[in-house]
Amino acid sequence: MTAATTTPTVEEWVRSFTDATDRDPEIQAHGKYFTCGYLLDMADHHFVVRMTSGKVAELAIDPGPLDVGYQFAIRAGAETWRGFGTEVPAPMFHGIWAATFRRDMKLEGDVLVLMQNLRCITRQIELLRTVGVPV
Amino acid sequence: MPRISPVTGHYVTVDVDDVQYKVFYLENGTGQPLLCQHTAGCHNHQWRGLLEDEEITADHRVIAYDLPRHGKSDPPENTEWWKEEYRLTAEHYTKFIVALCDELELEQPIFMGSSFGGNVALQLALRYPDRFRAVIPVEAADYSPGFYLDWWQHPHANAAQVCASGVWDLMAPQSPEADRWKTWFYYSQGSEAFKGDLYFYSVDHDLRDKLDQIDGDRCPVVMLTGTYDYLTTPEDGRRTAGQIKNGEFIEMEDIGHFPMSENHEVFRRYLLQALDRIGSRAGAQA
Numbered sequence: 001m002t003a004a005t006t007t008p009t010v011e012e013w014v015r016s017f018t019d020a021t022d023r024d025p026e027i028q029a030h031g032k033y034f035t036c037g038y039l040l041d042m043a044d045h046h047f048v049v050r051m052t053s054g055k056v057a058e059l060a061i062d063p064g065p066l067d068v069g070y071q072f073a074i075r076a077g078a079e080t081w082r083g084f085g086t087e088v089p090a091p092m093f094h095g096i097w098a099a100t101f102r103r104d105m106k107l108e109g110d111v112l113v114l115m116q117n118l119r120c121i122t123r124q125i126e127l128l129r130t131v132g133v134p135v
Numbered sequence: 136m137p138r139i140s141p142v143t144g145h146y147v148t149v150d151v152d153d154v155q156y157k158v159f160y161l162e163n164g165t166g167q168p169l170l171c172q173h174t175a176g177c178h179n180h181q182w183r184g185l186l187e188d189e190e191i192t193a194d195h196r197v198i199a200y201d202l203p204r205h206g207k208s209d210p211p212e213n214t215e216w217w218k219e220e221y222r223l224t225a226e227h228y229t230k231f232i233v234a235l236c237d238e239l240e241l242e243q244p245i246f247m248g249s250s251f252g253g254n255v256a257l258q259l260a261l262r263y264p265d266r267f268r269a270v271i272p273v274e275a276a277d278y279s280p281g282f283y284l285d286w287w288q289h290p291h292a293n294a295a296q297v298c299a300s301g302v303w304d305l306m307a308p309q310s311p312e313a314d315r316w317k318t319w320f321y322y323s324q325g326s327e328a329f330k331g332d333l334y335f336y337s338v339d340h341d342l343r344d345k346l347d348q349i350d351g352d353r354c355p356v357v358m359l360t361g362t363y364d365y366l367t368t369p370e371d372g373r374r375t376a377g378q379i380k381n382g383e384f385i386e387m388e389d390i391g392h393f394p395m396s397e398n399h400e401v402f403r404r405y406l407l408q409a410l411d412r413i414g415s416r417a418g419a420q421a
Contacts, residue, residue: 088308091363095304098365101281115292118300129308 006132010045010061013134018056020127027054027120034120036113037068041075044135054120072109074125078135080104084125085133096125142186144207151234152227154214158235159207160200164192167268168241171199172232172248172255174274174393175336176287176298176329177321178206181249184399191403191410198244200235204328221331223251224339225258233263245413247271247406250392251336253367254279257356257375261345264354269413271406273359274392276371277346277378283337287330294326305392307363310401318396342375351381355416357409358384363391383412 008016021027027034031054040047048068050058060068074096080103083093092102099105107114114121142163149156161179163186173181182199185191201208210216232255236244246267248256253275260270286301288294299322306315322329342349349356356379360372369386376384387394387405394402 091307092365094308094363095365097301098304098363101365102368111286112289112291115286115289115297118292119296122300122303 008132008134010134013131014047014059014061016131017127018059020131021051021054021056021124024123024127026123030054031120034117036072036117037070038114038121039070039073039075039109041073042081042133042135043076043078051117051120070109071113072107072111074105074107074114076103076105081128081133081135084128085131087129089129095122140187141192142183147235147238149231149234149238151231155212156203156231157209157212158200158203160198160239161186162196162198163187164194164196166194166196168244169195169197170232170236170241170244170246171197171395172202172246172252173199173205174248174250174252175332176205176325178325180206181318181321181393181396183396184403185395185406188399188403191406195245195410198239198241202332203231204331205325221328222339223332223335225255225335228255228335229258229262232259233266236266243268245269245271245410247273248275249273249395250275250367251332251340253358254336254340257342257346257349258340260349260351260354260356260379261342264350267354268417269355269357271357271359271409271413272372272375273394274361274364274367274372275358275375276367277342277375279340279367279371280337282366283330283333285330287326287333295323298326298329299323302392305364305366306397307361307389307391309389310391310398314397314399318393321396346375346378346382347380349379349382351379351383355413356382357412358382359387359394359405359409360384361387361390361392361394363389366392383409385409 034054035052037050048060048070092098142161144161146157149158171182178201179199204210246256253272256270256272299319358372358376360369373384376382390398390401
């Protein structure tokens with residue numbers, strides 16, 4: 001995979017993020033119990049990612065307030081997400097802990113579920129370095 | 136020929152505050168002692184690159200120990216430690232390091248530590264300035280709140296993975312992937328001690344109103360901080376060094392909170408600068 005150079009459309013991004021997740025050797029090696037649903041709030045768009053055993057079971061685009069359930073949310077402004085979506089992120093755009101401590105990222109909801117899946121979530125967010133972000 | 140490393144390991148018995156520890160340490164080299172403290176929840180193998188760095192071991196005796204409860208150093212030998220919650224304090228931590236120096240008969244060692252090892256380096260410069268030739272606090276600050284978290288030991292999560300992946304993005308994306316994964320692996324081994332170490336790191340260690348009492352002429356302080364450290368940022372290091380009499384600060388580009396294990400090749404360049412500055416200071420005073 002190569003680094004994203006242009007902003008992908010929402011549909012392109014959903015396809016490439018799903019594909020990158022489902023083909024990622026690390027997630028597939030360690031994601032047997034990676035089953036949860038979470039919200040990615042990217043300001044311009046939001047997504048609910050539903051994972052089942054390390055595979056993307058469903059990725060909802062801009063669902064309505066009560067359309068799709070999820071267990072935790074990762075929220076940040078578009079600028080922070082754009083920082084994540086570069087091949088070599090600048091300091092403080094390089095992980096959800098860094099961005100939560102030093103930027104505008106918020107981890108909300110049932111954070112225990114996030115912690116239970118921390119290794120795979122960390123890796124899945126790093127995939128944004130190659131697939132980019134749709135904002 | 137068998138490919139045997141020149142690094143050797145030993146145990147030494149150390150008594151501090153009526154507590155006895157059997158402490159494991161690795162060493163290599165001769166000359167000026169350079170005593171190295173690992174980060175919270177980890178062990179001395181973080182210094183593997185430095186221990187085999189021929190340029191530095193040519194004139195430094197590099198000693199990297201496992202703090203009690205870490206690596207191959209057990210918890211106390213003579214107390215029922217399992218009946219108390221482990222919470223490391225500045226008082227005990229500094230006394231332990233001085234007792235270890237006494238036991239190893241180290242004369243005027245340079246003390247270097249990263250993260251909670253960097254914070255204790257500042258504490259040593261304040262409390263025992265005449266016992267050390269200099270200190271090199273790495274990824275340190277006067278105060279570093281925010282990491283004394285229950286998540287490190289939460290029984291409903293995989294503590295080993297939370298500790299390891301929780302510190303993952305303290306490292307720089309530029310650091311070699313294999314070295315970042317080794318650092319991750321070390322953290323998967325230390326979950327029981329990590330939180331108690333962080334009591335010192337994020338709670339008990341607070342030098343915000345004491346930095347002016349550190350005399351950087353008596354005990355030179357050269358701080359090193361990586362640009363990808365979100366816990367103790369370069370701004371924190373610069374601010375801290377700026378309030379210490381003749382304190383010095385070096386910002387390290389494209390590296391994070393575990394420089395010695397995540398990218399020794401980058402770290403060593405900055406460490407050599409720090410050692411040069413310490414040598415120059417000693418030369419100027421002679």
